[in-house]
Amino acid sequence: MGEAPAFLVEDLKSNLSNGFHLKSKGCETAVDIGCNRMYVIGDPKSESLAVRVFDKSTNEWVFPIVLGTKPKASRGHSAVVLDQDRVLVIRGDTSSDDGFWFLEVNTVFVTEQKARLGTEVVAWSKGVIGEPEKPIVISGPSGVGKGTLIAKLMEEFPSMFGFSVSHTTRAPRNNEQNGVHYHFSERGAMEKDIDGGKFLEFAAVHGNLYGTSVEAVDVVAEKGKRCILDIDVQGARSVRASSLEAIFIFICPPSFEELEKRLRARGTEVEEQIQKRLRNAKAELEQGTSPGLFDHILVNDDLENCYDKLKVLLGLTNTVKTTPKSELVHVPVEHTGLKIGEKIMMKCGAVEQERFVLDLGSIRGGAPGRTRGLRIDAVEEPCDSELGFLG
Ligand SMILES: Nc1nc2c(ncn2[C@@H]2O[C@H](COP(=O)(O)OP(=O)(O)O)[C@@H](O)[C@H]2O)c(=O)[nH]1
Numbered sequence: 001m002g003e004a005p006a007f008l009v010e011d012l013k014s015n016l017s018n019g020f021h022l023k024s025k026g027c028e029t030a031v032d033i034g035c036n037r038m039y040v041i042g043d044p045k046s047e048s049l050a051v052r053v054f055d056k057s058t059n060e061w062v063f064p065i066v067l068g069t070k071p072k073a074s075r076g077h078s079a080v081v082l083d084q085d086r087v088l089v090i091r092g093d094t095s096s097d098d099g100f101w102f103l104e105v106n107t108v109f110v111t112e113q114k115a116r117l118g119t120e121v122v123a124w125s126k127g128v129i130g131e132p133e134k135p136i137v138i139s140g141p142s143g144v145g146k147g148t149l150i151a152k153l154m155e156e157f158p159s160m161f162g163f164s165v166s167h168t169t170r171a172p173r174n175n176e177q178n179g180v181h182y183h184f185s186e187r188g189a190m191e192k193d194i195d196g197g198k199f200l201e202f203a204a205v206h207g208n209l210y211g212t213s214v215e216a217v218d219v220v221a222e223k224g225k226r227c228i229l230d231i232d233v234q235g236a237r238s239v240r241a242s243s244l245e246a247i248f249i250f251i252c253p254p255s256f257e258e259l260e261k262r263l264r265a266r267g268t269e270v271e272e273q274i275q276k277r278l279r280n281a282k283a284e285l286e287q288g289t290s291p292g293l294f295d296h297i298l299v300n301d302d303l304e305n306c307y308d309k310l311k312v313l314l315g316l317t318n319t320v321k322t323t324p325k326s327e328l329v330h331v332p333v334e335h336t337g338l339k340i341g342e343k344i345m346m347k348c349g350a351v352e353q354e355r356f357v358l359d360l361g362s363i364r365g366g367a368p369g370r371t372r373g374l375r376i377d378a379v380e381e382p383c384d385s386e387l388g389f390l391g
């Protein structure tokens with residue numbers, strides 16, 4: 001265990017003794033997490049952050065299935081073993097909002113995927129500085145007005161919210177656009193992606209498959225927006241059980257008769273589908289209003305009234321809240337990170353060091369999804385001499 005500093009190929013000759021061959025341009029970092037496992041991150045020929053595993057017990061290379069949104073190619077990187085579960089990978093020549101990535105090698109998610117897929121698996125999770133606002137999960141029976149409420153929210157606060165575009169095997173409605181309302185998919189392709197660990201959650205609803213891909217949520221987070229998920233009760237339960245911390249809101253109709261009226265008035269479903277949706281609505285209403293799953297239940301009687309209540313519980317009344325962007329720190333190609341407790345002491349640049357401390361003390365989440373709660377602190381001078389590292 002310990003830290004492996006960033007190194008470029010010229011410096012790597014000494015690492016040949018580790019049993020791997022390094023030549024031409026590129027950057028590789030080898031980290032030993034114990035258990036006879038050496039993880040090699042990077043590629044000698046390119047700037048990609050590929051991952052392979054050297055099994056010291058068999059002297060063989062293993063090429064794992066890599067899950068999660070992968071970091072972009074990187075001009076140099078360093079890797080710090082955090083524990084037997086995770087490696088922190090710091091990309092060079094980046095700013096801090098895309099610089100810190102967690103390679104999960106033994107977390108609960110990865111262990112489950114290894115058992116399921118019967119092979120070596122690793123997963124990437126991007127480290128997010130600060131406390132982003134929680135995604136919002138909105139559920140409720142078909143025709144209750146989820147889409148209408150979400151559309152109003154997105155229209156009034158376009159820079160604040162982003163919609164998680166689900167995948168579905170159902171056919172598009174006349175007014176629906178692929179990639180905007182849903183990613184309309186073939187069942188086989190979607191099942192393959194689910195097996196490949198690309199989905200945060202999925203469920204069979206009204207006879208079709210629906211699911212939220214990790215990427216759908218990431219795309220919204222990438223834009224710095226708060227993610228809204230319109231998913232069914234089963235999906236909400238899966239998200240509750242996942243690493244994604246969210247606010248869960250269930251929308252109820254004022255009556256069953258009114259629900260049927262709205263569903264029919266929308267005119268998007270054939271009679272058979274309307275019947276199926278109404279049958280399912282009974283169970284959804286029962287589950288949605290039972291204690292424990294949803295944080296808030298809103299009755300969508302009068303639309304404006306319900307929308308106002310939604311805004312109140314999201315803290316959107318009076319002022320438009322903007323999340324302060326944490327100050328970005330530049331991580332140069334040349335840098336090193338040293339783990340001390342739950343902090344990573346960062347030393348950047350060759351001579352005049354830019355220094356900062358990355359605090360992992362309150363990180364949460366992880367693959368599938370983001371690792372949140374990273375903090376960047378300025379270095380306090382006494383640390384230098386005490387640690388004998390930065391000076
Ligand atoms: N679990 C899950 N449910 C979804 C997802 N996307 C949509 N749904 C739910 O699937 C159900 C049917 O959606 P849709 O066919 O668009 O019909 P609508 O509810 O009548 O608008 C609704 O309850 C949605 O909330 C998803 O990604 N995951």
Ligand SMILES: Nc1ncnc2c1ncn2[C@@H]1O[C@H](COP(=O)(O)OP(=O)(O)O)[C@@H](O)[C@H]1O
Nearest residue numbers: 142143144145146147148262266300301302303
């Ligand atoms: N509070 C409301 N009162 C009356 N009609 C409503 C209300 N909210 C939504 N609607 C209408 O009900 C229909 C179903 O709403 P929609 O947003 O598509 O539901 P969902 O997304 O939950 O399936 C739409 O035609 C919509 O205009």
